[in-house]
Amino acid sequence: MTLTGYDAAAVRRDGFAIVENVADSATVAVLLDELAAVDGPGAIRRRGSVHAVRNLLEAVPAVRDLARSAAARALVEPVLGAECFAVRGILFDKTPDANWKVAWHQDLTIAVRERREVPGFGPWSEKAGITHVQPPAEVLRDMLTVRVHLDPCGTENGPVQVIGGSHLHGRLSPEEIDEWRDGNDAVPCTSPIGGALVMRPLLLHASSASTVPDHRRVVHLEFAAGDLPGGLEWHGRC
Template identity: 55%
Template sequence: MEHYRIAEHGFELVAGLVGEPERRELLDAVGDGNVAGRRNMLAVPAVAALAKSKKLLDLVQRYTGGEPRPVRAIWFNKSPGANWLVAWHQDLAIPVRERVETPGFGAWSVKEGVPHVQPPVEVLERMLTVRIHLDNADEWNGALRVIPESHRLGRLDADQIASLREGRSETLCAAAAGDALLMRPLLLHASGRSTNDRSRRVLHLEYAGEELPGVLEWRKPD
């Protein structure tokens, strides 16, 4: 994993970004349980504090430019009580304050009461996702798998994804607790079911370094 870089491959690993005290604070704030996932996590003070910390914003700014801010946070908890697989896909939707019809933006949806929309590819190309691992992640408990350099190919349809799967090799993004995986939303990624009894908890943070066009606005946390 050490030779992969955002600019060329669309992802890279930052070892030990979150220390043990921060990790425990996040776990205490979110709760362990068997809940598979939770959206709107920027409303949790400990999550918001980490997402807006100088450490993370300075890191993210290298890849987004502008003045980065967290625009979405999701908690994923893959465990024996909540086990699933995720098919190959790109992260195409962004959360906004309200629905405002805007050229180039479409495929509107509502997730847990929050409007989401698919923006032009240019918006997604400048965003960055930071996946903070709260547990060790490997091939046995559903670590993320990616196709390097697929972030350069724009928005892909099902046939294009199937073709890429046949023609390119995948990379397993194994990580230790406290590591952070940085990735572009357009990077093709997937994960399998866990095959053991270890949890795989991940805090998924998405950042943008610019405002949206016109009167369309990023959603702000409650």
């Protein structure tokens, strides 16, 4: 399957791409229905409403189907290769009760089955009962994120903003992040329903709070190209 306008070379060069029509209306409807029923340790609530859900690959069959779909594979395989697989799924939702902003950062942690002391891996943390760790930068360079929008996301909905090319420079110090932020233009990644932002984890990104009191639901899928060293295992593999 090919997706019109998708340029894998641009993802490698710029660290991101915005693609429409990754999930059709029927797929979005099924995802919304199954996500609405999710509760338990992976659901994060604020003022009674769920604004994030971790462990989606385990908890929601429709998310597993999305990660395995021809459309998702068409985005990921040209960058990571045909043997790649999904390793984590998260729901993010900005609502009037959970309308946060996120400072400029890189995505530096992965979810694993259990802690093993392997050189270059650390520090360690736990989120929703799942072990997380910061791996070496080379692991993150062989990963790709696909963020599928289940609601329209315009400039008023607190979209992710990115700084193109920043992923090519490894892990950045706080001082280097400030330099990138001050010296480069940020690109707001708006999307219609069913569209997706494809991005490298090491790409600098941020988001502002939404100015519109409505949902901004996004299924965040992470893909990897291979196994982890030293007996470490991805927590989810789909």
